[in-house]
Amino acid sequence: MSLQRARDLDRSDPLGELRGQYDIPSGTVYLDGNSLGAPLRSIPGRLAEVVSGQWAGRLIRAWPEHWWDAPVRVGERIAPLVGAAPGQVVVGDSTTVNLFKSIIAGLRIGAGRGRSELAVLGDAFPTDRYIAVSAARMMDSPITTEITERTALVLAGHVDYRTGVIADFAAITEQAHDAGAVILWDLCHSVGALPVELDAHAVDLAVGCTYKFLSGGPGAPAFVYVASALQADYDQPLTGWTGHADPFAMTEDYQAAEGVARARAGTPDMLSMLALDAALDIWDQTSIVDARAKAQQLTQFFVDCVEDLPVTVLAPDPATRGNQVSLRHPDAKDLIARLAEQDILGDFRTPDIARFGFQPLYVSFEDAWRAASALRALLST
Numbered sequence: 001m002s003l004q005r006a007r008d009l010d011r012s013d014p015l016g017e018l019r020g021q022y023d024i025p026s027g028t029v030y031l032d033g034n035s036l037g038a039p040l041r042s043i044p045g046r047l048a049e050v051v052s053g054q055w056a057g058r059l060i061r062a063w064p065e066h067w068w069d070a071p072v073r074v075g076e077r078i079a080p081l082v083g084a085a086p087g088q089v090v091v092g093d094s095t096t097v098n099l100f101k102s103i104i105a106g107l108r109i110g111a112g113r114g115r116s117e118l119a120v121l122g123d124a125f126p127t128d129r130y131i132a133v134s135a136a137r138m139m140d141s142p143i144t145t146e147i148t149e150r151t152a153l154v155l156a157g158h159v160d161y162r163t164g165v166i167a168d169f170a171a172i173t174e175q176a177h178d179a180g181a182v183i184l185w186d187l188c189h190s191v192g193a194l195p196v197e198l199d200a201h202a203v204d205l206a207v208g209c210t211y212k213f214l215s216g217g218p219g220a221p222a223f224v225y226v227a228s229a230l231q232a233d234y235d236q237p238l239t240g241w242t243g244h245a246d247p248f249a250m251t252e253d254y255q256a257a258e259g260v261a262r263a264r265a266g267t268p269d270m271l272s273m274l275a276l277d278a279a280l281d282i283w284d285q286t287s288i289v290d291a292r293a294k295a296q297q298l299t300q301f302f303v304d305c306v307e308d309l310p311v312t313v314l315a316p317d318p319a320t321r322g323n324q325v326s327l328r329h330p331d332a333k334d335l336i337a338r339l340a341e342q343d344i345l346g347d348f349r350t351p352d353i354a355r356f357g358f359q360p361l362y363v364s365f366e367d368a369w370r371a372a373s374a375l376r377a378l379l380s381t
């Protein structure tokens with residue numbers, strides 16, 4: 001794999017022109033967009049307009065005019081990326097908080113079916129496990145790692161944050177349903193990275209974050225998907241006023257809103273919400289199918305470049321590899337630090353994983369080649 005080959009691939013890349021719309025310091029190779037997506041150049045202007053035009057210009061009137069419905073409106077823009085028909089996705093809070101809401105809601109649905117177990121599959125991201133343990137404690141639910149006829153809720157991650165391996169979405173969803181359980185998917189590393197088909201697989205619940213492949217910004221609000229069929233039964237524990245059927249009636253008792261809006265809790269962070277809204281514009285210029293196709297080419301190119309190095313590729317099969325390449329090496333931490341000294345940014349995940357994210361809308365084949373060459377140089381010294 002040569003620099004020439006990388007440049008040829010960049011020249012014939014139909015998504016290549018999108019890169020210029022992102023604000024990435026020149027000379028930096030950014031392979032950590034699976035942790036924090038790079039910003040679009042349009043964001044500062046859009047935020048300035050929200051602050052000056054809406055906040056300053058309209059003051060409190062901006063809530064009904066621009067802001068109140070934003071969680072649902074922005075959710076509708078994420079919906080096509082996760083294969084959801086309208087009315088099922090709402091944006092707000094963090095993934096952690098949305099996991100809490102949805103785990104409790106799922107366990108409550110399971111309790112109605114006479115079940116209590118919570119199955120947590122695979123090597124879940126820490127926040128998923130921590131919240132699962134706490135929610136299970138509140139619900140007196142045993143935690144298991146297998147789906148059985150006693151399972152109330154299955155929590156599974158779509159793409160493993162460490163290895164980058166894509167879980168068998170269809171098979172796991174089907175297994176959960178065959179067992180009579182509710183399924184909850186964590187889409188943090190798949191939303192905006194690869195096509196997700198929530199409706200097609202009749203998924204019940206999903207959550208995901210928007211600051212990785214969607215470039216929503218640091219701490220951008222997460223989203224929740226609640227399948228239409230389940231919404232009436234989605235009894236989530238954070239019964240804040242914005243999820244109320246009639247928030248401004250200020251009634252004594254809580255009554256959940258109809259539809260997915262019942263997954264809302266408190267006042268959303270509007271600046272972050274609208275930065276995300278602006279970031280989603282890029283999807284008007286491309287599709288998740290095209291993005292995934294390029295990401296597969298990119299990750300394979302990178303894997304081919306490092307093939308003869310003394311590292312282990314943790315997701316060798318391109319079909320089940322997310323948009324990241326994780327390399328196992330005993331000095332992974334040091335390697336990542338030394339790459340960073342050259343403005344080549346990946347990240348380290350304990351205990352020995354060097355992780356490189358390939359956001360195809362702004363990462364080039366030349367970036368992949370430069371990162372691999374720098375790694376080669378480090379490993380030969």
Ligand SMILES: Cc1ncc(COP(=O)(O)O)c(C=O)c1O
Binds near residue numbers: 094125157
């Ligand atoms: C799979 C997964 N779930 C959840 C999170 C994080 O949730 P939060 O945004 O609430 O910190 C991450 C990343 O931080 C993640 O990779």
Ligand SMILES: Nc1c(O)cccc1C(=O)C[C@H](N)C(=O)O
Binds near residue numbers: 188
């Ligand atoms: N959410 C993060 C943060 O607030 C700081 C640093 C990193 C993150 C991450 O997103 C970590 C990420 N979920 C991971 O896959 O490791």
